[in-house]
Amino acid sequence: MEYEIKLEELAIKLFTIDAVKFGDFMTKSGLKTPVYFDLRVIVSYPDVMELITFLLYNSVRDSKCNHLCGVPYTALPVATLLSVQAKRSMLMRRKEAKGYGTKKMIEGHYKAGESCLIIEDVVTSGSSVLETVKDLVKEGIKVDTAIIILDREQGGRQNLAANGVEMKSLFTMTNLIEILVKHNKITQEMANEVKEYLRTTKAPSSTEAVDRASISFEKRAELATNQVAKQLFEIIALKKTNLCISVDLTSTAKILDLLEKVGEHVCLVKTHVDIIEDFNSDFVIQIKQLSKRLNFLILEDRKYADIGNTVSLQYLNGLYKIGEWADCVTVHSLPGEGILKALNGSTNGVSRGVFLLAEMSSEGNLITPDYTKATVEMAAKYPDLITGFVCQNKDTFKDPGLIQLTPGVQLETSGDSLGQIYNTPEKVILDKGADIAVVGRGIVAAKSPETQAVVYKNALWKCYQKRISGKME
Ligand code: 5BU
Numbered sequence: 001m002e003y004e005i006k007l008e009e010l011a012i013k014l015f016t017i018d019a020v021k022f023g024d025f026m027t028k029s030g031l032k033t034p035v036y037f038d039l040r041v042i043v044s045y046p047d048v049m050e051l052i053t054f055l056l057y058n059s060v061r062d063s064k065c066n067h068l069c070g071v072p073y074t075a076l077p078v079a080t081l082l083s084v085q086a087k088r089s090m091l092m093r094r095k096e097a098k099g100y101g102t103k104k105m106i107e108g109h110y111k112a113g114e115s116c117l118i119i120e121d122v123v124t125s126g127s128s129v130l131e132t133v134k135d136l137v138k139e140g141i142k143v144d145t146a147i148i149i150l151d152r153e154q155g156g157r158q159n160l161a162a163n164g165v166e167m168k169s170l171f172t173m174t175n176l177i178e179i180l181v182k183h184n185k186i187t188q189e190m191a192n193e194v195k196e197y198l199r200t201t202k203a204p205s206s207t208e209a210v211d212r213a214s215i216s217f218e219k220r221a222e223l224a225t226n227q228v229a230k231q232l233f234e235i236i237a238l239k240k241t242n243l244c245i246s247v248d249l250t251s252t253a254k255i256l257d258l259l260e261k262v263g264e265h266v267c268l269v270k271t272h273v274d275i276i277e278d279f280n281s282d283f284v285i286q287i288k289q290l291s292k293r294l295n296f297l298i299l300e301d302r303k304y305a306d307i308g309n310t311v312s313l314q315y316l317n318g319l320y321k322i323g324e325w326a327d328c329v330t331v332h333s334l335p336g337e338g339i340l341k342a343l344n345g346s347t348n349g350v351s352r353g354v355f356l357l358a359e360m361s362s363e364g365n366l367i368t369p370d371y372t373k374a375t376v377e378m379a380a381k382y383p384d385l386i387t388g389f390v391c392q393n394k395d396t397f398k399d400p401g402l403i404q405l406t407p408g409v410q411l412e413t414s415g416d417s418l419g420q421i422y423n424t425p426e427k428v429i430l431d432k433g434a435d436i437a438v439v440g441r442g443i444v445a446a447k448s449p450e451t452q453a454v455v456y457k458n459a460l461w462k463c464y465q466k467r468i469s470g471k472m473e
Contacts, residue, residue, distance in 0.1 A: 003055065007170065010051045011179040015186075017045055020176070022190050031201065034193050035173070037150060039121040040074050052149060053081045055170050056119070059147050060086045066114040067091045067141070069106075071121075071132045078149075079119040091116060091141075093132045105135040112140025113222035121149045123167065125203030126156035130163055130210070137210050137400060140219035150176065154203040163210055164380075164399060173198060212400035213433050216468050217242070223401035225383040228328045228353025232297055232387065232403060236267045236436070239295060241457045242429075242464055244268035244405065246301070246440035250275050252283040259287065262443065262453040263294030268405075270299045270438055273320050284325045291327075299405075300326035303357065308338030315343060328353030328387050333375040340378065344385045353387035358396050361408030363419040372396055394433025406434035410442040411455070425456065429463035 014020045018041065025036040042048045060068065060082050069091040070079025076092070083090035091108035110116075116136050120129050123146075133143045143165060151157060151169035160167045171179075177194055180186045212220070221233035236242050245266045247255050255276070259269060269291070273279060291298055300322050304311045311331075315323045322329060324347065331339055331354050343354055358375045359367055376397045379386045388403030389396060396404070410422040422442075428434040439456050446452035 006051055006055060008179050008183070010048070010055060011171065011176050012183055012185065013045070013048050013051065014039075014042075014176075015180055017041055017048065019048075020180075022186055022194070033201070034190070034197050035177075037122050037152075039149065042074075042121075043077055049077065049081060052078055052170075053085060056082055056147055056149075057085060059168055060088060060117065063117050063145065064115070065117040065145070067108070067110060067116040068119055069093055069116050069132060069136060070119045071128050074121045075119045078121070082119065091136070093135050106139050106141075110139065110141060112219050113142070115142040115144070118143060118146035118165070120146055122152060123148050123150070123156035123160075123169070124152045124154050126159035126163075126165075126167075129156075129160060129165065129167075133163065133165060134210050137223065138215055138219070140215075140222040142223060152203075153198055154201060156203060159203075162398075210398055210400060212398060212402075213394060213467055214470060215400050217435075217464075220400050223399075225401055226353055226385060226387050227351035228297065229387040229401065229403055231327075232267060232353075232436075235295055235297065239264070239267060240461055241265055241267050242436045242460050243453065243457045244270055244299070244436045244438045245443055245453065246270040246272075246407065246438050248272055248275065248440050248444060250277050252276060252278050252280065252286075256283070256286055256290065258444065258449055259290050259294070261450040263290055263296055265450075265453040265457045266296050268297050268299055268436060270301050270440075271326075272301050273322065274302075279319065288325055297327040298325065299328050299330065299355065301330045302326075303330050303332055304339060304343075305332040305334055306339070307335055308342030311335075311339050312342040316347070323347045323352070328355060330355045330357060330390055332357050333371075333378050337378055337381070340382045340385060344382055352385060354382075354385050355387050355390050355403075355405055357391075358389040359391040359393065361392060361406075361421050363415070363421055388435070392432055394431075396433075404433055404435045405438060406432060406436070407438035407440075409434075409437040409439050409456075411459070416441075425459040426463055429460055430467055 019039050021036045025033050027033050067089045068079050068083050070076040072093060072095050079090055091106050091110060094105050118129055118132060129146050136143050146165050146167050148167055148169040151172045153173045157167045177191045181188055181191045217233045217237040221230050224230040224233055243266045245262055247258055249255050333356055343352060356375055356379050358372045388405055390405045392406060406428045408422050409428055413422050413424055415421045425437060428437050437460050443449050443452045
């Protein structure tokens, strides 16, 4: 109750000090608006600052975040007061990088893998919040919540949600206006005019999305929520290779012989266990030993596509008992969420990993943009299980803690006679946003697979380095 009373008190005060004005105004972008906010003035009113701190305090206290960060400049003093009161560390984002020394955008003491709560005054499109989020995420800091004084209800909430940031606000514009009408500060007619304006004027969809492709693999390891993704990012960074070999061979001896030669150059080995003619338990022991010795993970490209119950049987039983040796598997989203529910969990205490198929490399495949979008949305509900997506495009997903695995890679673009489409390492890493490139016949069918693996490894790594250095033409 005290909270409600104080909230109304704040609304009236904001009106009284002209932080909220009604009439005919022009926005920065030249649009007409009947309501105008300028919260920069609040610093001159200690009672208003105190009220805002009081009202935001609980959200900060209840958050598990390591740090707070105010969006420059208006929210900085508010964040400072909250930081002191909640005894929570504050970070500061620079508006411009320093011209000398380190190009640091975030000031304060922090470590990659820590989390940060965003504080902001007014959100219209959400782009200012996202600029701050972007710089924090680049440092490996997780951001999932933004606390706002006023939500203008013009699309900011949706834009933030699309970037994985939940917005909590003291007021929405509608509810602020209702309070002001109740206290006879504005007429019902004015309230209706504002409501009509809100109904018809939306902020454009924000383009300030976090660019996962510009973040280093070391930092992304800290942002991963699935243990297999974290491990894979770490292996990639340590071995300096984002090459996955697809060992599409039909005898265990040939597979083991190939891996002995190329294992040190790859981060991931992709198998199709059902094409092996002499599969046996000794093969499993040997490939696991190789994976430990040469430090790579194993992805069984099983492409599960059945109802949850069948998939859980296929995963743990039968001849192959895939769940016992594969670090991760590929899964279709086609059957719906049941398939993820079936796989969610761990085997013998070890976290499982799933690469969900969001797109395919083959010509004429029936996956549509809506299917891809629904697949990414489905994955968001299983942060502990999803390692990443098998996909072909950078825009398919945004979360920097997930991995883009892209098959269909060869040094020369072409295809095969059965619909496979190939892209070069440059194209998949620099244009298409791949984190790991899958190469099968490009290496396996080469005269010297070992030499060719090194060629692919170096080409892919060079592109990755170029990508994170930001020097793309
Ligand atoms: P290739 O020899 O480099 O063409 O082998 C590509 C591998 O990736 C092969 O094992 C396919 O089953 C796998 N693959 C693919 O090529 N395209 C896709 O969209 C998916 C998997 Br999903």
